[in-house]
Amino acid sequence: MLLQICGRKRKWAHNAERIIKMKEYTLDCLGEACPVPLMKTEKKINSIEVGDVLIVQIDHSCAMKNVPEWARTQGYNVEIDEVGDGEWEVVIEKTK
């Protein structure tokens, strides 16, 4: 029992450490047409660490489709936020 609690504590500590270490990057692709946002995202994601988050700002609706699609095929966590009329933020967590 005690061992179990200790184990769990260690896991929490590990997760907390990960959250603190996590960095957030923003990639400005506003005003850029396909396939430039996707190419820039592919390049940028290679330069960040596992666990980091990349926020891609786009205002080209076709990038709203191909950037998340590509990220999902890579197995990353993806979320799309509509931040304004015709403007989106694709939030990609580099999970591996």
Place this chain on the structure above:
Amino acid sequence: MKKIWEKLEKNQYYATIFKNPFTYVTGAVLLSVLQIALLASSGNPWGVSGPFTNWGAWIFEAFGGSVDKWFYFSSAGAQNTLNGGFLNDTGSIQNAGIIIGALAATLLASQFKLKKIKSVKQVIAAVLGGLLMGYGARLAFGCNIGALFSGIASLSLSGWVFALALLVGAFIGSKLLAKFFM
């Protein structure tokens, strides 16, 4: 009024039809069905860049120029189209429909935005790209709609030849894009 919009935003049919992008399959099926309807009603396969050439000629004529002696417009058919004017050219009406339709679609999805120009490089690339596309489409007697899409839909071999050249061009184009824009 504001309440109606808020309600509409959450309506699933509004979201599926106007807001969310169609899947590629939905788009392909719609394009196929509509191009058959267009061929049946107008008698001509769908084309986009051809009518733009007529727009260019009309603009040139509006400034006092004359294209009567140009080889491209020398056929009786081309002269008839030019003399008939914008409203009698089905291709021109179709192109106007594309522009108005695209505007309507983006407004209905509440996604209209005037995009800022990022750099001079972007302007040069857009102008150069437009010139190359327009010039190439005339040399090839069609663009990716008239020559590729309608070509293949008419079971013509030329559509497939165009597709091969298009792949080579897209490959070179993406290399240039990576070189100058990354």
